[in-house]
Amino acid sequence: ILNVEQSPQSLHVQEGDSTNFTCSFPSSNFYALHWYRWETAKSPEALFVMTLNGDEKKKGRISATLNTKEGYSYLYIKGSQPEDSATYLCAAKNFGNEKLTFGTGTRLTIIP
Amino acid sequence: DAGVTQSPTHLIKTRGQQVTLRCSPKSGHDTVSWYQQALGQGPQFIFQYYEEEERQRGNFPDRFSGHQFPNYSSELNVNALLLGDSALYLCASSLASFGNEKLFFGSGTQLSVL
Numbered sequence: 001i002l003n004v005e006q007s008p009q010s011l012h013v014q015e016g017d018s019t020n021f022t023c024s025f026p027s028s029n030f031y032a033l034h035w036y037r038w039e040t041a042k043s044p045e046a047l048f049v050m051t052l053n054g055d056e057k058k059k060g061r062i063s064a065t066l067n068t069k070e071g072y073s074y075l076y077i078k079g080s081q082p083e084d085s086a087t088y089l090c091a092a093k094n095f096g097n098e099k100l101t102f103g104t105g106t107r108l109t110i111i112p
Numbered sequence: 113d114a115g116v117t118q119s120p121t122h123l124i125k126t127r128g129q130q131v132t133l134r135c136s137p138k139s140g141h142d143t144v145s146w147y148q149q150a151l152g153q154g155p156q157f158i159f160q161y162y163e164e165e166e167r168q169r170g171n172f173p174d175r176f177s178g179h180q181f182p183n184y185s186s187e188l189n190v191n192a193l194l195l196g197d198s199a200l201y202l203c204a205s206s207l208a209s210f211g212n213e214k215l216f217f218g219s220g221t222q223l224s225v226l
Binding site: 041044093099102 | 154
């Protein structure tokens with residue numbers, strides 16, 4: 001059973017501050033790690049799909065790293081803005097498996 | 113370019129009834145996955161359809177069934193509804209490839225079972 005955990009569950013950050021949160025997953029049989037941003041009343045939107053150990057991806061002020069040997073990924077947001085308020089979901093996939101297993105998400109609130 | 117569309121957006125049913133939820137994938141996508149999100153949980157994989165066949169199934173009872181049509185749209189059917197089936201049902205589409213394609217989600221159908 002693939003168990004994906006995210007921490008913290010929720011986070012309040014002052015506008016302009018930087019922040020990061022964690023996704024952990026079993027390292028055995030790993031295939032891919034996804035990050036999604038889910039704003040209230042909208043659909044989840046893909047941020048990154050990462051497969052290689054040591055991979056780093058960036059999209060504007062948001063970046064992510066991946067460590068497949070120890071089974072974790074970090075998502076970083078630099079200079080938080082109110083529009084960054086959302087739930088951030090990570091999901092992992094194993095080899096030979098079409099199923100994406102999601103964590104319960106980190107709910108980020110940016111305080112103006 | 114239309115994204116993933118789901119219908120209806122909200123639905124209220126009573127225990128024991130049956131429900132059908134619908135999903136149209138993003139243009140050009142051939143794979144549809146269904147997820148259930150209960151309160152306080154992450155989305156849970158129900159099943160995935162590709163080429164009109166169920167390719168993989170999550171840990172859901174047989175009361176949950178689906179279908180994919182030749183135009184790649186999909187339906188999720190739930191029979192004998194239970195109170196615990198109340199949840200947001202998300203449809204996601206992707207391109208069948210090596211399996212690391214990102215998912216495009218619809219905005220979901222909120223099902224309430226009374």
